[in-house]
Amino acid sequence: MYYNHKVSIIMGAYNEEQSIGKCIESILKQTFSDFELIICDDCSTDNTRKVVEFYANKDNRIKLITNERNLKLAASLNKCLEYSKSEYIARMDADDICLEGRILKQVKFLDEHPEYEMVGGGARIFDGNNISELRLPKEYPSKNDVIYGPPFIHPTIMIRRDVLLNLQGYDTSDRTIRGQDRDLWFRFFSKNYSAYNIQEPLIIYGETKDDFKKRTFKTSIMYYKTAINGYKMLNVPIQKYIFALKPVVSNFMPNKIKKVIRARLIKNN
Template sequence: MKVSIIMGAYNTAPTLPVSIESILQQTYKDWELIICDDCSKDNTYEVALSYAKNYSNIRVIRNEKNSRLAYSLNHCLQYAQGEYVARMDADDFCLPDRLAKQVAFLDTHPEFAVVGGGVMLFDGKVVKKTIFNPEEPKKEFLARGVPFFHPTIMMRKSVYDILEGYWVSDRTKRGQDYDMWFRFYAKGFRGYNLQEPLLRYHDSLSDYAKKSSWDMTWGATKTIWLGFRVCKMPLRFYPWVLKPIVSWLLPKKLIYIIHNKKHNGKEN
């Protein structure tokens, strides 16, 4: 098995079939999909099982209690057999050659530990725009935000093992990937972003509402503070630690508008 695709799912029954179908339609075929249901209140688990019954390379597991995304992804990693591990969200849609392009890159570029790519922002009705992060973001980029769009990444399984997966704590209920990138750079790993879109990424005002609690904001602030320390970031970057708090104080609709006007990276 070359590629293990890991997916956490919670109350995503309406979008999960489209997400899974986009994986089934990949031009690259040597993969397994591991879906972890986080005790959904809808029929997400049953939808996932219906695919697992028809496809031997789809596996469905379930948490004993609702434990959030970081825990779900680590649960998936326990079963991953692939040389490479790809991320996927249960409400996103992979472009058909996503896996093929990423496998080809990692096969021919052993110096890179992870490869990501661009995303097509989708509000549930239309694709609004396509955005990218820099080709090879350095650790300083962490002051601005995440250097790789999480649902687009494909990482060497050996690197996931070294990083010990995702950190599970109150502060990483959201932003578990941000926390991982700090540890990634602290270990001296390098990553690359293909300058082409790899998937359609769900991005709407309701998504921002999910991230608006003070607990989430304070957790993100602590993650940045700890991350800056572990990466030995220059002191001039430390004012960026307050970025989550400033964002929390602003109206969510305004943050959503700003996000759609300007983004970390370049616009297509």
Template sequence: MVKKVSIIMGIYNCEKTLAETLDSILNQSYGNWELIMCDDGSTDNSFKIAKDYSSTESRMKLLIHQKNNGLAKTLNDCLECATGEYIMRHDADDLMVKNRIEKQVLYMNQNICDACGSGAFIFDESGIWGLRQPKEIQDKYSMIKAAPFIHPTVIMKRSVLNAVGGYSDNNLTRKRLEDYDLWIKLFEKEFILRNIQEPLIYFREDRDSYTRKKRLFRLIEMKARLNACKRLKVPHIKRIGAFKPLLVMILPKGILRKHHINKSIVNLKNEQKQIEKQ
């Protein structure tokens, strides 16, 4: 039996990228999917573009918020309409590799796994410039220094997402940490998280985005990591890594930018070498 995949996507003022994103989904090698989009109060032509696609493609469904409610509530509303056994995340400015769904469903079917992410090519208007690749095996200690997943690469069992109540919608998660809170909840229930060791999406990000995060966000991020350590009962001796955002705050932006870019470029070169060996 070919399992159905429900792709959930929040839409907000993404008229410049949405059509290309939807085309990358339509071009997937795996056909048993549905896309549930929720326009979260866009003020541009995003809703019209989504409506045009959904009116001609029966696998696409469109919801709308009259005002902006944030990503957590938007994804939960999509989840309520989902009928697939698997729930897949995707963002309205990213692109899927042609066999993304096929590869992630195969991995979920062949491995003991409750949620599965992947790597991501990083690109901007100039093309692909880097790669981000989380390690394959993730555990609760991953939460100390970094998130275990790149959020828009994840596929999850719907039963697992329902078991933790979907995305939390509160003051903390509304500060762009809805995904981090979800990973905490999955680890609290001792679900198994893995990452496919290859990039399956094109993640839209320019070279300066990492350094544009404000000091307030870094403090919120540190608070979230310390909270994760507490909830997941991480030994105090290991919690020092949760203060990484504080270190990032005091580093000169030039050094931070160079490190972030170099790491992404090295990952991309290593991926290219692996492809050449095959």
């Protein structure tokens, strides 16, 4: 296949006018330049589209797609994937910052390690005021780790495009309006693919009080259904199905405790 670029960075955006400019600038400052940035505006009601257009007019590597109606993140990412023409696909969220050298490190890793289909990494957490903890997922994640929670920080990953296409991209069912990343990890490991997490921060990851507010009882049921679906896919022993209830139980916990538990789970998985 002919590739226009080495990497396609795909991003869905909805009402991100306050953060997407800094996000784009962090990508344009990457030491690796052979990429395209594909952004799908999911019917934002603020100035998100205008901000993206401003940068797209300055750099032709930036491609803007606009949904005719709000489709949510999974469908928006799939549209970006359709437009991509690169060997590798990298994820990025509009409220995160790409650390300098991130893309180069991941391209180098995948080029030098054909035995791996995907590479992720760590993140520094930004709570809206300060950059605090360093979150590092397990270096060598496996199908056993996804049983207990997401073994990757979604916006850090870079995956071979043919692998993501083989997985048919992101699931767009009602249960993956939230948690579409973990659904992908279940399907990834069900195909016996291998992945690695670089043991250093690749992004500054935005995680504010508003993000915790989005984790409602309704979304916890989505996570539960995705876990059950994934357990069946991986033939997980029935006694471990109890771990599917973790998001439902955590829904009743204070946000401060949720944050601590989530950080420890990602670190220990």
